[in-house]
Amino acid sequence: MDAADIAVLETPDEVPADSLVDLIGWTLKPEGLCRDERCVIVPDSSALRAGDGVSLAAVAGLLDRPVALDVDAGLVAIGAERQQRRGALQDRRAPDFSLPDLDGTWHALSDHRSKKKLLVAFSSW
Amino acid sequence: MIAVAIDEAADTIRNYIRNDTDGITYPVLMDPDHLLTELYAISNVPTVLLVDENDMIVQPNWNAYSTNTFKDFHGIDADAQLDAIRRWVRDGDTMIPVDDVAGSVADLTEEEERGKLHFRLATSLRNAGDEEGAERNFARACELAPHDWTIRRASMPLRGGDPFGPEFFDAGSPYHGINHPGTS
Numbered sequence: 143m144d145a146a147d148i149a150v151l152e153t154p155d156e157v158p159a160d161s162l163v164d165l166i167g168w169t170l171k172p173e174g175l176c177r178d179e180r181c182v183i184v185p186d187s188s189a190l191r192a193g194d195g196v197s198l199a200a201v202a203g204l205l206d207r208p209v210a211l212d213v214d215a216g217l218v219a220i221g222a223e224r225q226q227r228r229g230a231l232q233d234r235r236a237p238d239f240s241l242p243d244l245d246g247t248w249h250a251l252s253d254h255r256s257k258k259k260l261l262v263a264f265s266s267w
Numbered sequence: 268m269i270a271v272a273i274d275e276a277a278d279t280i281r282n283y284i285r286n287d288t289d290g291i292t293y294p295v296l297m298d299p300d301h302l303l304t305e306l307y308a309i310s311n312v313p314t315v316l317l318v319d320e321n322d323m324i325v326q327p328n329w330n331a332y333s334t335n336t337f338k339d340f341h342g343i344d345a346d347a348q349l350d351a352i353r354r355w356v357r358d359g360d361t362m363i364p365v366d367d368v369a370g371s372v373a374d375l376t377e378e379e380e381r382g383k384l385h386f387r388l389a390t391s392l393r394n395a396g397d398e399e400g401a402e403r404n405f406a407r408a409c410e411l412a413p414h415d416w417t418i419r420r421a422s423m424p425l426r427g428g429d430p431f432g433p434e435f436f437d438a439g440s441p442y443h444g445i446n447h448p449g450t451s
Contacts, residue, residue: 143302143306144302145298145300145302148300148302148305148387149300150387150388150391208377208380208381208384209381209384210381210384210385210387210388212388212392212400212403212404214400214403215388215392215397215400217388217391217392219384219385219387219388219391220384221305221380221383221384222302222305222306224380226306227305227306227307227308227374227375228374230306230307230308230324230327231308231327231369231370231372231373231374232369232370233369234323234324234325234365234368234369235322235323235324236316236318236322236323236324237306237307238322239302239303239306241271241296241297241298241302241303242296242297243294243295243296243297244277244280244281244284244295244297249269249294249296251269251318251322252322254269255320255321255322256320257320258317258318258319258320258355258356259268259269259317259318259319260268260269260315260316260317260352260356261268261269261271261315261316261317261318262268262269262270262271262313262314262315263271263273263298263303263304263309263312263313263314263315263316264270264271264272264273264274264312264313265272265273265274265312265313265417265421266272266274266276266279266280266283266424267274267276267420267421267423267424267430
């Protein structure tokens with residue numbers, strides 16, 4: 143999981159189905175919503191439909207990701223898959239994440255596998 | 268050790284590092300979009316998590332401080348916490364039995380999840396120069412997640428407020444009535 147996966151999208155909620163791959167990396171196929179080797183079954187494709195396209199909020203819901211819209215600004219924010227946080231809270235599995243340091247070099251938690259890690263979240267506020 | 272700044276003030280964080288006399292040898296990461304707080308259900312900082320060699324959490328979110336600078340303010344002794352961390356690193360002793368870790372931190376509610384997303388919308392609009400749109404989303408975020416300090420307090424400097432001023436230390440704050448460190 144990195145910041146790009148949760149980037150705020152400049153788009154209305156209703157989008158052409160074939161733009162999903164560019165927006166969120168998932169493609170709507172006859173077998174379901176697919177990304178790489180993974181497919182999520184779409185029980186009722188009409189529930190995703192909005193106008194001539196699909197609703198991003200409905201797609202996010204199917205992927206178990208929270209969503210918030212600002213219709214006036216034309217922005218859609220889609221959060222991380224809830225399963226990742228549940229894995230942390232219920233099964234103790236630390237969700238991997240990747241973030242840049244101040245020089246722009248990316249670091250992932252998984253870079254430090256096989257080491258004990260002290261993770262400190264802090265702020266200036 | 269990995270430090271993550273739940274912050275967009277890169278210059279301020281850079282100054283912290285520059286002014287650190289010990290010399291920082293660990294990664295200091297920037298998380299202006301608050302990815303970490305969403306993934307780990309973090310609602311206030313500073314917080315510390317301990318993650319073992321197999322990427323399993325042995326100590327979930329926990330208010331911890333690496334110095335005693337603010338001890339008078341929150342009453343938490345950093346020395347005892349640092350000792351506990353050292354014992355884990357050295358001997359593998361955990362502060363709470365690992366079986367008790369699961370479920371010890373509550374999941375975010377749907378409102379709190381959406382609050383975090385509206386915060387992201389707000390900072391995105393603020394960065395694009397849309398102050399009005401930013402304010403609309405900051406307000407919505409605070410409404411949805413009134414107890415999430417990574418939203419409410421973090422938004423103060425971005426909305427022209429002061430996270431070290433009366434806004435935080437008075438109105439509706441759990442710290443209400445506690446003197447600001449450095450004041451009597």
